Amino acid sequence: MSYKNDATKALEIKTDQLSIINQFSSSLLQLDTLDELFEYVTTHVVNRLGFVDCVIYLADNNAYTLNQVASMGIAHARDKYQAERKVIRFSEGITGAVATTGKAVIIDDVTKDHRYIADERPAQSELCVPLIYKEQVLGVIDCEHPIKAYFTNAHLEILTTVAHLLSAKINQVNTVNNLQKTVEQLNNAQKLENSLLQIANLTYKANDLDTFFEALHSIINNLLRADNFFIALYDKKVDILDLVYIVEEGINTKT
Incomplete structure (x- = not known):
């Protein structure tokens, strides 16, 4: 009975994740600016995944820095959350490492990772995925949680899919703007x-x-x-x- 319940719950989670991706894919057609795009990802996509803290950074490959462009978090007595560090060098933190390597990471306990940069609300676990288009790192999506080992491979999978869709849209918007x-x-x-x-x-x-x-x-x-x-x-x-x-x-x- 327990196995059946677990299987049913897993199926429900997978179905919900597919719904999030499908809705995001459809909404991309109506999002014309980067601000609209980032706002949608943080408020509608990441929030529906149940994450309590998310920051999107865009990469400046000339300055080797990540610049915060959007954020979402459960804040005390305020609606908008801003990460303490607005600019992070590629050589700093877990986000900088992901931007440098182009590889996503799940950190179950950030207190044991010397790279972790403590925010105004220090976390216990972190999930960070790169935004990549045609082998070029455009930025990163960084999510944190106050519970250790919160993030799963399922979280990694869906956030990676979101990152792929977001990266392609970022490139499209930049191409149109440049044109x-x-x-x-x-x-x-x-x-x-x-x-x-x-x-x-x-x-x-x-x-x-x-x-x-x-x-x-x-x-x-x-x-x-x-x-x-x-x-x-x-x-x-x-x-x-x-x-x-x-x-x-x-x-x-x-x-």
Whole structure:
């Protein structure tokens, strides 16, 4: 009877875990920013797993550091929990070791692990999995619990699956963001090129300096807002700048 109950309980746990993964997979389609993504993982995914403490770190592979981007915990008299260490070097702690090796770990008793960095609420056990996409470590998910040997291989399995899905989505969001930045840079470059061509044509078409200055201001104003704008000509003989065109608060002022 006990064996049957254990088997039934194990099946229920597995079914619940599959439900969490399926819901997370479906929700990924609607999460467009990293902030939304991390918030969902900590509040909806990890919380449903029954974990009481979770922090997500993103890796800065140039500085060799992990930077906290989201956290969840059962805090006293407050809703939001923040880990004490916001930045952790790759050479520090269990999280740093996971980021360095790219391998997940379960620590049954952190008091016996010299790498453990005590938080404002010291834990007894820890589960840490890397966020990896195409062999590149993007960060880590770090979970702690006040009970020794709390985390199981089943916890490791499902959190690893979550990490795989999260890593792929992080890469997708970063790719889209980089693409948008590239498009914006190309658009700005095109605007600059067009403005330079307009200025070049203006040097031939303008009949007087006043017309040239006004047209030049208009061209530059299309690139960036120039409510305050002036043009000065340098007089070598007397070594001074002569202000020949002034716009203050959008109003043209003759000097």
